[in-house]
Amino acid sequence: MNKWWTKHEGLSSRLISRASKMDDSIQPLFTFGVIADIQYADIDDGYNFTHTRKRYYRNSLQLLRRANEKWKTETVQPSFILQLGDIIDGFNKKYEASQKALDTVLTEFDRTGIAVHHVWGNHEFYNFSRQDLITSLNSQNTDFAMREDEIKQKHPDNEQSYAYHFSPAPNFRFVVLDAYDVSLIGRQENSEQYNQALKILQEHNGNYDLNQPPAYSGLEQRFVKFNGGFGQDQLEWLDRLLSLSDQKLEKVTIVSHLPIHPSSTDPVCLAWNYDDVLSILYSHKSVVCFMAGHDHDGGYHQDISGIHHLTFEGVIETRPNNDAFGTVYVYEDRMKLKGNGRVPHRSLNYE
Numbered sequence: 264m265n266k267w268w269t270k271h272e273g274l275s276s277r278l279i280s281r282a283s284k285m286d287d288s289i290q291p292l293f294t295f296g297v298i299a300d301i302q303y304a305d306i307d308d309g310y311n312f313t314h315t316r317k318r319y320y321r322n323s324l325q326l327l328r329r330a331n332e333k334w335k336t337e338t339v340q341p342s343f344i345l346q347l348g349d350i351i352d353g354f355n356k357k358y359e360a361s362q363k364a365l366d367t368v369l370t371e372f373d374r375t376g377i378a379v380h381h382v383w384g385n386h387e388f389y390n391f392s393r394q395d396l397i398t399s400l401n402s403q404n405t406d407f408a409m410r411e412d413e414i415k416q417k418h419p420d421n422e423q424s425y426a427y428h429f430s431p432a433p434n435f436r437f438v439v440l441d442a443y444d445v446s447l448i449g450r451q452e453n454s455e456q457y458n459q460a461l462k463i464l465q466e467h468n469g470n471y472d473l474n475q476p477p478a479y480s481g482l483e484q485r486f487v488k489f490n491g492g493f494g495q496d497q498l499e500w501l502d503r504l505l506s507l508s509d510q511k512l513e514k515v516t517i518v519s520h521l522p523i524h525p526s527s528t529d530p531v532c533l534a535w536n537y538d539d540v541l542s543i544l545y546s547h548k549s550v551v552c553f554m555a556g557h558d559h560d561g562g563y564h565q566d567i568s569g570i571h572h573l574t575f576e577g578v579i580e581t582r583p584n585n586d587a588f589g590t591v592y593v594y595e596d597r598m599k600l601k602g603n604g605r606v607p608h609r610s611l612n613y614e
């Protein structure tokens with residue numbers, strides 16, 4: 264999606280200039296790669312809904328290839344890659360090319376030999392059911408998934424959510440959230456989550472086409488069908504998990520397809536109940552960073568509690584001669600994002 268206002272505030276430009284002055288000689292504890300909104304399809308270039316941004320469906324694979332080449336030659340090899348959702352475009356469904364397109368992109372990722380953590384976005388659900396995605400786009404090493412059995416007992420009508428966490432190094436934890444947990448896309452019509460989503464959209468969006476935002480400006484714009492929200496079970500699971508991280512003095516990075524801070528994105532791309540997630544994050548001292556995709560223009564904001572909210576520029580709307588990916592260098596006292604092309608360098612100090 265695109266925005267009409269700029270999110271690059273004074274604070275972020277100061278951080279960028281500080282980042283460029285930083286000492287490169289210190290060895291990071293580990294590194295990881297980040298890429299968002301590849302939206303690959305073997306079709307000619309097109310445009311976004313409002314015809315303001317060009318989309319390079321076929322070329323997005325070349326941009327992924329260039330990212331892979333860079334990651335493979337990093338002096339400290341990334342321990343993993345975060346794929347922030349919308350790995351292939353919804354157009355694939357129309358051409359019955361969903362599986363072929365997904366296989367093409369996954370084969371490209373496989374060339375690095377680096378583990379990939381896949382976040383699910385709206386375009387995953389335009390192409391596949393949740394059951395298909397569990398089989399074909401399930402991250403490896405998901406050893407700490409949300410305990411579905413426990414939740415099923417409490418809410419037998421609930422379908423599975425795709426949320427988990429992992430620790431790539433002592434004192435560091437990453438949490439993958441399911442931003443389409445409560446949603447009209449990807450949920451079966453008889454599920455609890457679908458009915459909750461319908462109620463939310465009916466309350467906030469009176470349009471016949473629920474992909475059309477209910478307002479021209481402001482946060483109400485987020486109540487569209489192509490967004491979603493986090494269910495109560497997932498929020499409680501996150502809260503419990505962060506309490507444990509607080510106790511263990513961990514540094515936690517949370518990722519989701521949808522951004523959760525209004526100053527890090529165009530409001531039309533915000534998660535419906537972004538405020539529920541923010542209030543949980545504010546009640547825990549362990550969270551240092553939140554990473555998302557969806558808004559192809561990208562964004563950044565450091566919030567009042569010091570959490571860095573990064574929205575990554577989307578590959579799909581990146582010109583063929585440019586790039587959109589990053590490598591994050593993790594240190595004891597900060598993370599350093601080394602951006603490529605449209606993704607700027609940033610120094611992300613822990614508060």
Ligand SMILES: Nc1ncnc2c1ncn2[C@@H]1O[C@H](COP(=O)(O)OP(=O)(O)O)[C@@H](O)[C@H]1O
Pocket residue numbers: 264311312313349385386472474475476489557
């Ligand atoms: N302003 C709008 N009014 C109506 N439909 C829209 C609007 N913006 C997007 N859509 C539709 O919503 C869906 C998701 O939009 P899209 O731009 O493809 O999302 P993404 O940014 O995730 O690629 C598409 O079917 C698109 O046509």
